[in-house]
Amino acid sequence: MAKRAPRRTDGLSKEVIVQAAAAILDDGGEAALTFRALTARLSTGYGAIYHHVANKSDLLAAATDAVIARVMGDAVVEAEPREALRTVSLGLFDAIDAHPWVGAQLSREPWRPALLEVYERIGGLLEALEVPERALFDAAGALVNYVLGVAGQNAANARLLTDGEGDRAAFLATVSAQWESLAPEKYPFVHKAAAHLREHDDREQFLAGVDLFLAGVATLR
Amino acid sequence: MAKRAPRRTDGLSKEVIVQAAAAILDDGGEAALTFRALTARLSTGYGAIYHHVANKSDLLAAATDAVIARVMGDAVVEAEPREALRTVSLGLFDAIDAHPWVGAQLSREPWRPALLEVYERIGGLLEALEVPERALFDAAGALVNYVLGVAGQNAANARLLTDGEGDRAAFLATVSAQWESLAPEKYPFVHKAAAHLREHDDREQFLAGVDLFLAGVATLR
DNA sequence: ACCTGAACACCGTTCAAGT
DNA sequence: ACCTGAACACCGTTCAAGT
Numbered sequence: 001m002a003k004r005a006p007r008r009t010d011g012l013s014k015e016v017i018v019q020a021a022a023a024i025l026d027d028g029g030e031a032a033l034t035f036r037a038l039t040a041r042l043s044t045g046y047g048a049i050y051h052h053v054a055n056k057s058d059l060l061a062a063a064t065d066a067v068i069a070r071v072m073g074d075a076v077v078e079a080e081p082r083e084a085l086r087t088v089s090l091g092l093f094d095a096i097d098a099h100p101w102v103g104a105q106l107s108r109e110p111w112r113p114a115l116l117e118v119y120e121r122i123g124g125l126l127e128a129l130e131v132p133e134r135a136l137f138d139a140a141g142a143l144v145n146y147v148l149g150v151a152g153q154n155a156a157n158a159r160l161l162t163d164g165e166g167d168r169a170a171f172l173a174t175v176s177a178q179w180e181s182l183a184p185e186k187y188p189f190v191h192k193a194a195a196h197l198r199e200h201d202d203r204e205q206f207l208a209g210v211d212l213f214l215a216g217v218a219t220l221r
Numbered sequence: 222m223a224k225r226a227p228r229r230t231d232g233l234s235k236e237v238i239v240q241a242a243a244a245i246l247d248d249g250g251e252a253a254l255t256f257r258a259l260t261a262r263l264s265t266g267y268g269a270i271y272h273h274v275a276n277k278s279d280l281l282a283a284a285t286d287a288v289i290a291r292v293m294g295d296a297v298v299e300a301e302p303r304e305a306l307r308t309v310s311l312g313l314f315d316a317i318d319a320h321p322w323v324g325a326q327l328s329r330e331p332w333r334p335a336l337l338e339v340y341e342r343i344g345g346l347l348e349a350l351e352v353p354e355r356a357l358f359d360a361a362g363a364l365v366n367y368v369l370g371v372a373g374q375n376a377a378n379a380r381l382l383t384d385g386e387g388d389r390a391a392f393l394a395t396v397s398a399q400w401e402s403l404a405p406e407k408y409p410f411v412h413k414a415a416a417h418l419r420e421h422d423d424r425e426q427f428l429a430g431v432d433l434f435l436a437g438v439a440t441l442r
Numbered sequence: 443a444c445c446t447g448a449a450c451a452c453c454g455t456t457c458a459a460g461t
Numbered sequence: 462a463c464c465t466g467a468a469c470a471c472c473g474t475t476c477a478a479g480t
Contacts, residue, residue, distance in 0.1 A: 045465040107328045110374045116411055123410030137417040142430030149370010153331045189344030190337055196358040209363030216437030266446040
């Protein structure tokens with residue numbers, strides 16, 4: 001009886017490891033990604049992984065970069081900058097919604113190389129929108145931050161729902177009921193917002209925010 | 222020789238525990254908050270803490286709520302809604318900058334009771350700004366998300382700087398140099414942005430984003 | 443009711459040893 | 462060069478036992 005597990009015949013690579021990590025993250029969320037789970041999935045040892053990856057942080061960062069790079073690669077080039085900005089923003093939103101761990105990671109390490117592409121694309125499109133030079137960088141920073149910020153918050157909700165058992169409608173109904181039960185004299189706005197909360201569509205609300213932003217940018221011209 | 226540490230004479234309470242946790246978080250960042258560090262600081266045992274607090278998540282949430290509640294309590298009521306919105310936003314930004322762990326926590330659990338106050342205040346002020354009913358909730362959601370999102374990103378940077386050794390100027394110079402070294406044909410925007418990055422003020426850029434947002438909101442009237 | 447601290451079931455990471 | 466897996470130094474959390 002062999003004491004050791006059979007050795008992998010195909011070589012390991014950072015890419016293979018990062019892809020396996022992403023699969024684990026997608027399946028079970030952030031808590032599921034452990035080196036033990038990773039060695040099991042790859043039928044290998046700890047050292048083999050550490051040979052290709054510096055540590056867990058490095059692994060998460062690489063997996064995040066891969067997702068963002070894919071989104072930016074997929075995003076079609078549109079003629080009209082305003083529409084293109086909406087498309088790029090929504091692409092990021094959807095990717096982070098599909099991979100909630102990406103949202104958490106981006107808010108933890110916002111200077112990743114992957115975001116270079118995002119800044120370039122969004123900045124370039126704002127330039128095409130004829131935003132004046134003096135406001136261009138503030139506008140780009142604000143829009144990128146809005147997109148990542150909202151997508152991250154949304155991802156947190158998505159995580160809450162997959163980690164727990166409940167479905168989205170039930171969760172929103174609970175929060176909505178809480179808001180509704182607040183004294184209208186003390187919380188007039190939140191009290192009124194409760195009804196909207198139950199029916200709102202996250203994607204639409206996200207896009208409404210992008211549009212508000214672009215409307216603000218348009219006043220600068 | 223007594224085998225056991227002397228028993229606390231004053232009683233423990235959730236408030237005392239939460240405050241001690243906040244102090245540890247402020248001192249050493251998120252990694253420093255362990256139950257071992259907490260028992261040492263409070264001269265108590267694990268069970269004592271678990272008697273007042275459900276688990277670590279609960280502890281972090283309570284500490285976050287306390288910080289946000291303080292900010293919202295401190296925020297002065299201003300006559301002019303536009304100025305009041307800037308004040309509230311900046312108050313949140315500064316609080317999260319001073320306590321970076323709050324930013325991380327809020328992006329992890331965005332439905333905390335503490336945020337009720339934030340939604341109420343910001344929503345109410347937008348209402349005072351005569352934002353039409355149909356757009357009010359999207360606008361409030363977007364603005365709150367922008368504020369928390371940017372503040373969270375900023376907090377991540379702050380964390381990067383305190384956890385590592387470097388100072389802010391050196392860090393920005395490094396990123397800026399990286400951006401500048403990119404091929405201007407491939408990254409025209411980021412290449413140009415490098416100079417701005419070195420000199421920009423996070424607070425000012427944050428406020429510029431709030432203003433862009435409010436300008437967009439103003440077009441709805 | 444409130445508190446103590448040994449013990450348990452996990453982590454990420456290291457490293458001597460294998461091929 | 463690349464890989465294995467026992468071992469180490471941590472975690473959060475539990476719980477029988479104390480006051």
